[in-house]
Amino acid sequence: MEKRSIQFYWLLILIPAIIISTAAFRLIYHEQERINTLESAAVEERTRAIADTLQVTVQAVEDQLARAMQEIPEAQLNTTLLDWEENNPLVRNVFIWSENQGLIYPEKGLASISEERNFIARFDGLFSGRIKWPYKNPDSDDNRSGSSNSGLLKDVQSLSNSRKELLEIAKTETTASYRNDLDSLNKEPSKSGWIPWFAENKLYILGWVNRGENKPVYGVELELMTLLSRLINSFPEIPSGASGYALVDDSGRMLHQVGNIDSLKDSTPELSISLAPHLPHWSLAVYTAAASGSNNSFMILACLLLVIFIAAIASGGFLLMRHAKQNMLDAQQKTSFVSNVSHELKTPLTSIRMFAELLMEGRVKDKEKTSKYLGIIVTESRRLTRLVNNVLDFGRLEQENKKYHFEDIDAAAFLKETVEFHSPRIKDAEMECVIDIPDEEIKIKTDRDALEQVILNLIDNAVKYAAAGKEILISMKQGTADIEIRVEDRGPGIPEAHRKKIFEKFHRVDDTLTSKTQGSGLGLSIAKKMINATGGDIYYEQRQGGGSSFVVKLPLR
Ligand code: ADP
Numbered sequence: 160m161e162k163r164s165i166q167f168y169w170l171l172i173l174i175p176a177i178i179i180s181t182a183a184f185r186l187i188y189h190e191q192e193r194i195n196t197l198e199s200a201a202v203e204e205r206t207r208a209i210a211d212t213l214q215v216t217v218q219a220v221e222d223q224l225a226r227a228m229q230e231i232p233e234a235q236l237n238t239t240l241l242d243w244e245e246n247n248p249l250v251r252n253v254f255i256w257s258e259n260q261g262l263i264y265p266e267k268g269l270a271s272i273s274e275e276r277n278f279i280a281r282f283d284g285l286f287s288g289r290i291k292w293p294y295k296n297p298d299s300d301d302n303r304s305g306s307s308n309s310g311l312l313k314d315v316q317s318l319s320n321s322r323k324e325l326l327e328i329a330k331t332e333t334t335a336s337y338r339n340d341l342d343s344l345n346k347e348p349s350k351s352g353w354i355p356w357f358a359e360n361k362l363y364i365l366g367w368v369n370r371g372e373n374k375p376v377y378g379v380e381l382e383l384m385t386l387l388s389r390l391i392n393s394f395p396e397i398p399s400g401a402s403g404y405a406l407v408d409d410s411g412r413m414l415h416q417v418g419n420i421d422s423l424k425d426s427t428p429e430l431s432i433s434l435a436p437h438l439p440h441w442s443l444a445v446y447t448a449a450a451s452g453s454n455n456s457f458m459i460l461a462c463l464l465l466v467i468f469i470a471a472i473a474s475g476g477f478l479l480m481r482h483a484k485q486n487m488l489d490a491q492q493k494t495s496f497v498s499n500v501s502h503e504l505k506t507p508l509t510s511i512r513m514f515a516e517l518l519m520e521g522r523v524k525d526k527e528k529t530s531k532y533l534g535i536i537v538t539e540s541r542r543l544t545r546l547v548n549n550v551l552d553f554g555r556l557e558q559e560n561k562k563y564h565f566e567d568i569d570a571a572a573f574l575k576e577t578v579e580f581h582s583p584r585i586k587d588a589e590m591e592c593v594i595d596i597p598d599e600e601i602k603i604k605t606d607r608d609a610l611e612q613v614i615l616n617l618i619d620n621a622v623k624y625a626a627a628g629k630e631i632l633i634s635m636k637q638g639t640a641d642i643e644i645r646v647e648d649r650g651p652g653i654p655e656a657h658r659k660k661i662f663e664k665f666h667r668v669d670d671t672l673t674s675k676t677q678g679s680g681l682g683l684s685i686a687k688k689m690i691n692a693t694g695g696d697i698y699y700e701q702r703q704g705g706g707s708s709f710v711v712k713l714p715l716r
Contacts, residue, residue: 202447213437220249224379224381236377250381251382252275252278260375262279282380351368353367361409362441391415429446496681538583538584548612549682571598571635578614590629593632594632595634597637605713614646616685628706632648641714642713646709648707662684690713
């Protein structure tokens with residue numbers, strides 16, 4: 160009943176703890192999800208901002224070049240363009256084209272440099288007139304054209320309004336400022352624009368200017384490597400929330416990367432934002448640790464704390480339960496100890512009183528009977544003394560204030576005397592006492608009273624539990640470093656499972672023999688403590704041919 164109520168209390172703590180833990184786990188899970196969503200949104204926002212900055216940078220470069228192209232005086236067009244081709248790092252190639260003459264510069268047939276030949280081949284569609292120049296389409300808003308423009312513009316439309324505004328401001332500011340200048344230079348304002356061009360799946364950017372209906376179209380091809388070096392400056396130094404960014408070109412090549420993304424390169428990026436319309440088919444890819452599954456540290460930590468919490472409650476409950484169980488056992492043992500000791504004291508006291516009263520009333524006239532009764536009184540009072548000594552010793556040993564008085568003794572003579580003194584008890588139990596003790600002196604240093612108490616307890620047990628075996632053998636042997644005292648009987652012996660436990664306090668073998676015999680379960684535990692304290696050992700061995708054999712080992716002096 161007691162044990163059940165302890166388990167019930169434990170469950171009372173454990174069940175709410177499990178419920179709280181489950182709820183906490185769910186909360187943590189949702190919180191982690193919320194954090195992840197917020198983090199991805201923040202990363203996306205930051206990435207879009209960087210993408211916009213890149214576009215603005217390209218726009219600024221383009222506007223700057225377009226403005227410079229428009230400012231070239233007509234008379235110096237050829238020389239300026241050639242000079243740019245030579246010296247301007249942003250310019251890869253230059254051209255002059257007219258509707259009537261076709262390509263004026265570089266001249267098709269005479270073009271000697273391979274770069275120029277490739278340039279002409281790249282833009283052959285435009286230069287041959289197969290594809291119409293965008294200045295033909297006055298409706299075009301920013302004069303930006305190209306085969307993939309319409310699809311790419313859709314991407315831009317999906318950008319948020321704020322970013323659109325940013326781009327618009329960047330564009331109108333630069334355009335407006337140079338337009339005003341140009342107006343003062345030319346009566347007829349020029350048209351200009353940029354064409355993202357794909358040749359062999361590679362992006363090229365061509366800028367053009369047209370000053371009027373019958374005037375030639377001239378322009379430059381952007382040097383993308385120089386443009387790239389300007390874009391690199393627009394990347395943040397240390398990306399926050401992301402492991403890294405990468406600028407990826409149309410063939411999926413990483414042109415530039417920021418942050419530690421070497422290990423993540425092969426995985427799909429968390430987000431990829433197109434850089435159209437300025438750099439169609441180029442994109443800004445962002446890699447995060449979360450995408451590679453290592454950003455769940457919050458969740459892992461929370462789970463770990465939960466596990467520790469449950470484990471602490473479970474183990475705390477377990478320990479409490481064990482403690483309570485031990486307390487219960489102790490209480491039970493103490494109760495049975497008190498009743499056992501009282502019982503043991505009562506038996507000799509009853510016989511002492513009975514025979515003393517008989518003698519006192521003078522009812523026993525027979526001298527022989529008188530001395531027999533007196534003998535019983537003496538034996539029983541000795542038994543009482545032994546019992547009281549055991550209880551007192553137990554108390555002292557438990558409180559660890561038992562004092563030992565070591566002295567040199569002749570172990571052989573001492574054992575003979577002790578057995579001699581207690582032989583009447585053995586005889587009373589109708590047992591034969593066999594003694595095998597050497598005649599010569601065997602010197603040991605020990606506490607005489609403690610050793611006597613141990614031998615008495617062993618003889619007492621043999622008389623109590625093995626009287627039916629009719630024999631008790633008390634022997635002593637001298638070894639090289641110690642002596643061995645054996646107290647052996649032909650009783651029932653001790654079952655395997657109890658052979659060590661009998662030396663624990665209050666332990667009694669749970670059999671019919673023990674239940675019929677009085678005892679407190681203290682004798683052997685006291686013997687073990689005392690022998691160990693005097694530097695020796697005591698243990699049980701099964702006797703050959705049946706019975707018990709208690710072995711006491713003590714060091715020689
Ligand atoms: P007690 O004799 O008061 O019960 P002990 O500590 O002396 O306590 O002995 C512990 C138990 O060991 C006994 O209850 C008994 O079951 C068992 N025992 C001790 N000596 C013998 C023996 N010679 N033969 C059989 N059983 C024994």
